Amino acid sequence: MDYAVLTGVVLVSGVVFALIAQWRDWRPPLWLAIAVGVAVRVLIMYTSAIDTWQPVDFVNSFKPAGEAVLNRQDPVLGSNGGWHFLPTIPYVYGILLWLGIPWEYAGRLVTVVADIVLIPLVAKLAGGPRASLRALQYALNPLALLVASVHGQVEPVALVFGVAAFVVARGPGDPARPGLTMTVREGIASFDLRKAFTFTAAEAPSYRRALWAGLLMGLALCAKSWPIWLIPGMLLLLPHFRARLIGLAATGIPPVFFLVTLPIFAGTSLADLPKVMEVMSDIRPIIGEWGWTAIHTGGNWELWATPAKIGTYLIYATVLVVCWVWRRADPIDLTTAILLAFMVVTPRLGAQYLLWFMPFLVARPTRFAWPAIIGTSLWAAIGYLWMTQSWHIWSSWHPGWSMASVVLLPVLALAMPWARRISSAAPLPPAPPPAVKAEVTG
Structure with missing residues (x-):
C-alpha cells in the first residue's frame, strides 16, 4: 500500500x-x-x-x-x-x-x-x-x-439499512427501551390468540413503523446474510406482537423481490435460478484467520469442514445463551451482546466483520468499548496498511497476525454490556383498546 x-x-x-x-x-x-x-x-x-x-x-x-x-x-x-x-x-x-x-x-x-x-x-x-x-x-x-x-x-451498506431499521422500529420518545417485560411462563399464560391477531386502527402508527423497519432490515439482508443477527433486536423495539409479526413478514419482502426478479433485471435464466441459490447458500469452510481456529491451524488459511461446522454450532448455541441472558436488556444492548459474542466464538472472520458491532457499541458504549475499538482497529490496520506492503511481508506476518487475534477475544467479551443486562427503562404503555361503536336506540 x-x-x-x-x-x-x-x-x-x-x-x-x-x-x-x-x-x-x-x-x-x-x-x-x-x-x-x-x-x-x-x-x-x-x-x-x-x-x-x-x-x-x-x-x-x-x-x-x-x-x-x-x-x-x-x-x-x-x-x-x-x-x-x-x-x-x-x-x-x-x-x-x-x-x-x-x-x-x-x-x-x-x-x-x-x-x-x-x-x-x-x-x-x-x-x-x-x-x-x-x-x-x-x-x-x-x-x-x-x-x-x-x-x-459492503458491510457499511448492510449496516446503514440495519441501523435505520432500528431507528424506525424504536420510533419517537425516550431512546431507552425495555426488553422482554414478562417471563416465558407469564407470556404463555397471558397469551390470548384472538387478541394477539386482532389488528386495530388505534395501532396503525405502530404497524406502519413495523412495515418500514422490516423493509429496511430486508434491504440489509439483500446486501449480506449476516444482518439476520440484527432481527431479534429490531423486533423487540416494536411495541407488541402484531407489530412484530408485520415487521418479521416485511423483512422477507426485499430478499424475495430481488431473488425472483433476477430473470428480469439480471438476465438470469429460470433454469439457472437453482444454481444461483445453491451458490448463495454455500459457505466455504475457510478457517485460520481469527481466534481459536487460527491457533488450531497455526495462523494459516485452511478449508477444513469439521472445525467450521463445530464453530457454526457454537455460534448458534452462544447466540441463544446471549438472547436469554440479555432478554430484559435494551434491544440495542442485546444486539451489541450478540454481535460481540459472535466475534468471540466464530471459526471464520475477515477484518471487515469487526465493523458489525461498531455502530451499536459507539452509540451505547460500555466500560471496555474503547479497548475493543482500538484493539480491533489496530489488528485490522496491521493487515490493511503494513502487511500489504509486499507479498513477503504478508506471508511472513500472516500466521503471527492471525494467532495474535486471540488476545482480542477477552477484550471483546469484556466489552459486552454486562452491566446493562436489565433495562432501566419503564415498560411501554399498553395499546389502546379498539373503539366500540355505541348503539343508537330509538
Missing part, C-alpha cells in the same frame, strides 16, 4: 481526537460531525483509489459482479462465484460503471456513501444529549474508515 503512512496518521489522529472529545464531553453540531466524516472518508477513498495495491476481492469478486450486471449477466454466476449474495449491490455497481466512473472509485463510492449516512444514524441510535458526540466518534472510527474507504467491503 503506497499511502499507508498518510492513512495511518489520519486514523491515529481520529482516535486521539475522539478520545479527547469523550474526555472533554464535546457535543459538536451534527453537521460538523458529518462534515468531518465526509472529509476523512473522501481523502482515504482518493488515496486508496490511486494506490497501486487493490484488495483482491475488491478486484476479483466485486468488480466482476458489477460488470456482469452491466453485460446483463447473472452477478453470482458471472463473477465465477466471487459474489455470494443477492444482486442488490451489483446493480448499483453496474449503474456506476455504466456512468463511466472508474472501478477504483465506483466500488468504494457505494460503501463510503453508506458509511457517511451511518454517522447521523448513529446519533439517532444513541439519542440523548450525547448523540452528536457519538456521531463524531463514529465519523472518526478507524475500522469504519478502513472497511469503507480502503477495502470497499
Whole structure:
C-alpha cells in the first residue's frame, strides 16, 4: 500500500481526537460531525483509489459482479462465484460503471456513501444529549474508515439499512427501551390468540413503523446474510406482537423481490435460478484467520469442514445463551451482546466483520468499548496498511497476525454490556383498546 503512512496518521489522529472529545464531553453540531466524516472518508477513498495495491476481492469478486450486471449477466454466476449474495449491490455497481466512473472509485463510492449516512444514524441510535458526540466518534472510527474507504467491503451498506431499521422500529420518545417485560411462563399464560391477531386502527402508527423497519432490515439482508443477527433486536423495539409479526413478514419482502426478479433485471435464466441459490447458500469452510481456529491451524488459511461446522454450532448455541441472558436488556444492548459474542466464538472472520458491532457499541458504549475499538482497529490496520506492503511481508506476518487475534477475544467479551443486562427503562404503555361503536336506540 503506497499511502499507508498518510492513512495511518489520519486514523491515529481520529482516535486521539475522539478520545479527547469523550474526555472533554464535546457535543459538536451534527453537521460538523458529518462534515468531518465526509472529509476523512473522501481523502482515504482518493488515496486508496490511486494506490497501486487493490484488495483482491475488491478486484476479483466485486468488480466482476458489477460488470456482469452491466453485460446483463447473472452477478453470482458471472463473477465465477466471487459474489455470494443477492444482486442488490451489483446493480448499483453496474449503474456506476455504466456512468463511466472508474472501478477504483465506483466500488468504494457505494460503501463510503453508506458509511457517511451511518454517522447521523448513529446519533439517532444513541439519542440523548450525547448523540452528536457519538456521531463524531463514529465519523472518526478507524475500522469504519478502513472497511469503507480502503477495502470497499459492503458491510457499511448492510449496516446503514440495519441501523435505520432500528431507528424506525424504536420510533419517537425516550431512546431507552425495555426488553422482554414478562417471563416465558407469564407470556404463555397471558397469551390470548384472538387478541394477539386482532389488528386495530388505534395501532396503525405502530404497524406502519413495523412495515418500514422490516423493509429496511430486508434491504440489509439483500446486501449480506449476516444482518439476520440484527432481527431479534429490531423486533423487540416494536411495541407488541402484531407489530412484530408485520415487521418479521416485511423483512422477507426485499430478499424475495430481488431473488425472483433476477430473470428480469439480471438476465438470469429460470433454469439457472437453482444454481444461483445453491451458490448463495454455500459457505466455504475457510478457517485460520481469527481466534481459536487460527491457533488450531497455526495462523494459516485452511478449508477444513469439521472445525467450521463445530464453530457454526457454537455460534448458534452462544447466540441463544446471549438472547436469554440479555432478554430484559435494551434491544440495542442485546444486539451489541450478540454481535460481540459472535466475534468471540466464530471459526471464520475477515477484518471487515469487526465493523458489525461498531455502530451499536459507539452509540451505547460500555466500560471496555474503547479497548475493543482500538484493539480491533489496530489488528485490522496491521493487515490493511503494513502487511500489504509486499507479498513477503504478508506471508511472513500472516500466521503471527492471525494467532495474535486471540488476545482480542477477552477484550471483546469484556466489552459486552454486562452491566446493562436489565433495562432501566419503564415498560411501554399498553395499546389502546379498539373503539366500540355505541348503539343508537330509538
